[in-house]
Amino acid sequence: MSEPFPTDDLKNLDPVHETVGEDGVGIWTRRLVLFLRVMAALSMIKGLYHWARVTGVGVGPDELFDSHSIAWQAATVFFAVIDLVAAVGLWLAAAWGAVIWLTAVASMLAVEMFFPQVFGRGFITVIVEGGLLAVYLWLALKSAREQPE
Numbered sequence: 001m002s003e004p005f006p007t008d009d010l011k012n013l014d015p016v017h018e019t020v021g022e023d024g025v026g027i028w029t030r031r032l033v034l035f036l037r038v039m040a041a042l043s044m045i046k047g048l049y050h051w052a053r054v055t056g057v058g059v060g061p062d063e064l065f066d067s068h069s070i071a072w073q074a075a076t077v078f079f080a081v082i083d084l085v086a087a088v089g090l091w092l093a094a095a096w097g098a099v100i101w102l103t104a105v106a107s108m109l110a111v112e113m114f115f116p117q118v119f120g121r122g123f124i125t126v127i128v129e130g131g132l133l134a135v136y137l138w139l140a141l142k143s144a145r146e147q148p149e
Contacts, residue, residue, distance in 0.1 A: 027146075028139065028142040028143040029143045031139055032143045033093050035135065035139050036097070037090070039086075039136070040086075040087045040088075040089075041087070043087035043101060044084065044087040047079070047080055047081075047086075047087060050083060051080045054076055069118075072119065075118050078107070079104065085100050086100040086104050089101070098136075101136075113126060
């Protein structure tokens with residue numbers, strides 16, 4: 001009787017080691033991945049903050065979800081979902097995670113700058129989100145330049 005799994009295939013399932021296959025990874029790529037992980041943590045916090053606003057955790061009775069405008073409700077639910085999805089993708093350092101995060105940042109910048117009636121005009125949010133976007137683009141360019149062709 002034959003075994004259900006060939007034993008040779010099981011021997012090839014060694015654990016993944018951090019340093020294996022990363023000889024060509026440069027310092028800027030490592031910095032970019034570190035930045036993406038930090039942004040993943042911040043996106044997780046932002047997403048949980050928006051979900052707390054949706055569910056009413058930690059808000060007063062006059063600030064419940066139903067008492068806000070439809071535009072505020074739609075934007076809050078949008079950012080509650082997109083920030084958590086971006087957090088997962090950023091933590092994995094996947095290309096789609098950066099795209100989702102860039103979409104979330106661009107959306108937040110647009111809402112804060114062009115639709116102040118939704119969340120109010122948050123200049124600090126615009127400066128912080130714009131600065132993080134600039135840092136990401138700078139790190140991505142530096143990382144791309146050190147990659148072999």
